Amino acid sequence: MKLFLVLIFVATSAFALDELVKVQEFKLDSFTTVRGKSIKQVRMGYETYGTLNEEKSNAILIAHYFTGNGHAAGKYTDADKALGYWDAIIGPGKALDTNKYFIVTSTMFGSLTPTDPNTITTGPASMNPATKKPYGMSFPEVTVRDSVNLQKALVDSFGIKKLFAVAGASGGAAQAVDWSAAHPEMVGKVIAVIGPGLSLPAYTVALLDVWSAPIMLDPKWNKGNYYNKKAPIEGLTESLKVLTHSSLSFDWATDVGRDKIQATLTERAKARAAVIDANSLIYMARAVQTFDVEKEAGSIKADVLFVPASSDLIFPPELSVKAAKKLCDGGKKAGVYVIQGKGGHLDGIAKISDAAPVMTDFLNGKMKSCKF
Amino acid sequence: MKLFLVLIFVATSAFALDELVKVQEFKLDSFTTVRGKSIKQVRMGYETYGTLNEEKSNAILIAHYFTGNGHAAGKYTDADKALGYWDAIIGPGKALDTNKYFIVTSTMFGSLTPTDPNTITTGPASMNPATKKPYGMSFPEVTVRDSVNLQKALVDSFGIKKLFAVAGASGGAAQAVDWSAAHPEMVGKVIAVIGPGLSLPAYTVALLDVWSAPIMLDPKWNKGNYYNKKAPIEGLTESLKVLTHSSLSFDWATDVGRDKIQATLTERAKARAAVIDANSLIYMARAVQTFDVEKEAGSIKADVLFVPASSDLIFPPELSVKAAKKLCDGGKKAGVYVIQGKGGHLDGIAKISDAAPVMTDFLNGKMKSCKF
Numbered sequence: 001m002k003l004f005l006v007l008i009f010v011a012t013s014a015f016a017l018d019e020l021v022k023v024q025e026f027k028l029d030s031f032t033t034v035r036g037k038s039i040k041q042v043r044m045g046y047e048t049y050g051t052l053n054e055e056k057s058n059a060i061l062i063a064h065y066f067t068g069n070g071h072a073a074g075k076y077t078d079a080d081k082a083l084g085y086w087d088a089i090i091g092p093g094k095a096l097d098t099n100k101y102f103i104v105t106s107t108m109f110g111s112l113t114p115t116d117p118n119t120i121t122t123g124p125a126s127m128n129p130a131t132k133k134p135y136g137m138s139f140p141e142v143t144v145r146d147s148v149n150l151q152k153a154l155v156d157s158f159g160i161k162k163l164f165a166v167a168g169a170s171g172g173a174a175q176a177v178d179w180s181a182a183h184p185e186m187v188g189k190v191i192a193v194i195g196p197g198l199s200l201p202a203y204t205v206a207l208l209d210v211w212s213a214p215i216m217l218d219p220k221w222n223k224g225n226y227y228n229k230k231a232p233i234e235g236l237t238e239s240l241k242v243l244t245h246s247s248l249s250f251d252w253a254t255d256v257g258r259d260k261i262q263a264t265l266t267e268r269a270k271a272r273a274a275v276i277d278a279n280s281l282i283y284m285a286r287a288v289q290t291f292d293v294e295k296e297a298g299s300i301k302a303d304v305l306f307v308p309a310s311s312d313l314i315f316p317p318e319l320s321v322k323a324a325k326k327l328c329d330g331g332k333k334a335g336v337y338v339i340q341g342k343g344g345h346l347d348g349i350a351k352i353s354d355a356a357p358v359m360t361d362f363l364n365g366k367m368k369s370c371k372f
Numbered sequence: 373m374k375l376f377l378v379l380i381f382v383a384t385s386a387f388a389l390d391e392l393v394k395v396q397e398f399k400l401d402s403f404t405t406v407r408g409k410s411i412k413q414v415r416m417g418y419e420t421y422g423t424l425n426e427e428k429s430n431a432i433l434i435a436h437y438f439t440g441n442g443h444a445a446g447k448y449t450d451a452d453k454a455l456g457y458w459d460a461i462i463g464p465g466k467a468l469d470t471n472k473y474f475i476v477t478s479t480m481f482g483s484l485t486p487t488d489p490n491t492i493t494t495g496p497a498s499m500n501p502a503t504k505k506p507y508g509m510s511f512p513e514v515t516v517r518d519s520v521n522l523q524k525a526l527v528d529s530f531g532i533k534k535l536f537a538v539a540g541a542s543g544g545a546a547q548a549v550d551w552s553a554a555h556p557e558m559v560g561k562v563i564a565v566i567g568p569g570l571s572l573p574a575y576t577v578a579l580l581d582v583w584s585a586p587i588m589l590d591p592k593w594n595k596g597n598y599y600n601k602k603a604p605i606e607g608l609t610e611s612l613k614v615l616t617h618s619s620l621s622f623d624w625a626t627d628v629g630r631d632k633i634q635a636t637l638t639e640r641a642k643a644r645a646a647v648i649d650a651n652s653l654i655y656m657a658r659a660v661q662t663f664d665v666e667k668e669a670g671s672i673k674a675d676v677l678f679v680p681a682s683s684d685l686i687f688p689p690e691l692s693v694k695a696a697k698k699l700c701d702g703g704k705k706a707g708v709y710v711i712q713g714k715g716g717h718l719d720g721i722a723k724i725s726d727a728a729p730v731m732t733d734f735l736n737g738k739m740k741s742c743k744f
Contacts, residue, residue: 199630200630201622201625201626201630202622202625202626202628202629202630202633203617203620203621203622203624203625203626203633205625205630205633205634206617206625206633206634206637207617209613209634209637210582210613210614210617213586213610213613213614214585214586214589214610217586217589217590217606217607217610218589219591234589235589238585238586238589241581241582241585242582242585245575245578245579245582248575249575250573250574250575250688250690250691252575253573253574253575253577253578254573254574254575256574257574258571258572258573258574258577258664261574261575261577261578262577262578262581265578265581292630313685316622318622319622
């Protein structure tokens, strides 16, 4: 029995990250947005797993989703109960194999949890160096491309000329695809999980308004000036309830049950509202709304693997198929693998290990592309 | 040329209602809800098209959808630009043939447009006879079954023992199916267009909360006490924006375009907010949430035709198929016809004429049922 337990321990540890992870900070004195606004003293958190090789050719960048941050794998302390969101596919021997690849995660402008000590971000909750007060709604409007360009500065700082791959889920998929259009020579492969394809569909543009509207209806929001007062928790909770509802599926809700669904969503939303900044949610929604590389698709050089989820109501699988076909019609290599499940959009996190074999093949150049 | 025009005129008029229609009023001194609350001086609007035969065997009752009222066909005045919502299938020679059937429409408890002179309804905006003030949120909670039972009182008043059919779209489909479970001996056939099946799925229960939440976040809502003050137009507009968004589809939004989708939804919502009562929307959402005849399905005697719409995101076609299969498994006759289109939920109104031949066959007892 003791031997058996030891074997399990060895088997488990072989797939876990060797060391505890640590958020690191990347700083720029000044950053100019694509809309021409200057932001001073920009800070961005990042994490790395694995080792950059001498040729600097084994780096995979991971971009995060709407409510997330750069914590994609491992633990900060031994006491941590939760692992990074994609730990199932990041580590020694896993799809994103840290024995082979140097994984760099990044944090977007205006990430939603600015008070979390492990989220280092610059956004509406940050101090404006010019006024010594939080920006609030005076923070410049940022786009997906701005977060990509900030990540590029980080990648440049490592001396990396070309990323082996860029990957991400949801809003992270949008960033990954955006990378391949913004800096075509720098991206070898793209893994776009539960993403919108090559642009945010108009239906989802409107859905993002639906998500942020309840915040702005809460009088405590006060046009974004609440940092020294009471936060608009009621509106924020409703926003997060709507967002959570969108992220799930009919089958998931049926399993929860008609009698418990409202309480379940409220409970989840309340827990999240305690750690999320309302203005940041508004900025994030506006940033994601800007994603559109339809016209730039011809310049993409990367091979692209799209990994939608079958029951996703935010970005249904058809969007990935449509994007892959467009790339293939333009002579690119693209493939689609659909995660089967009833967890809705969230299956891109919860069931990501289902896609591990396909991701491994893709990274090894073995994907059968353009077969639909 | 003159003859040609005359022929067109004759051809058109053959399919339109012969006369202008008029809202009529049905009154009850007192009504007891299924939850045991008494409502005094209940008023319900209804319209009739066609003639009740001597045997009183040719009546078809039509129940309305969430934002609608009983105006299903024809015009009130020659100057009316809009026809009743299902005019495409109601009239002489149409699927619901007024030469053959006596069509009765009804209005639900708490219909959303109580200030419209053609909406006669009893709900939160009505005067409470006991206080001489509007009920507001003190109006008793009403269910789908309550509106069905109020309709039954109307049907009884005509001396009709059995309805040839009950039909409705969306929330009207829920009422039609509810009729067949509540009063099985009284319903010959059910036509459930863009409906939820045999119960409101948990996902949609939560969606109805999402629709009404913005109203309650607007401080002008004031816990429902706004009838002598400013109405919560900002919250109501957002509610209607969300509701409209849910009612449409990805393809529809793509056709509108990323640049115009937000303005288009806002414009539609503003127009509707001017005529809709906020409290009534909250009551209607709660009423629709109660629909559930899963456990009573065995008692249904009616044949049922489900008519979902292919791009419906509120009640996807799978819900109708699941309901039809359950009825067939229980030895009933049920069929499904899917309206193909990209108008989302609204195709149950906009494209209802596509289903006219199938509805005609169904009413003539010629449907091939239980073939999936």
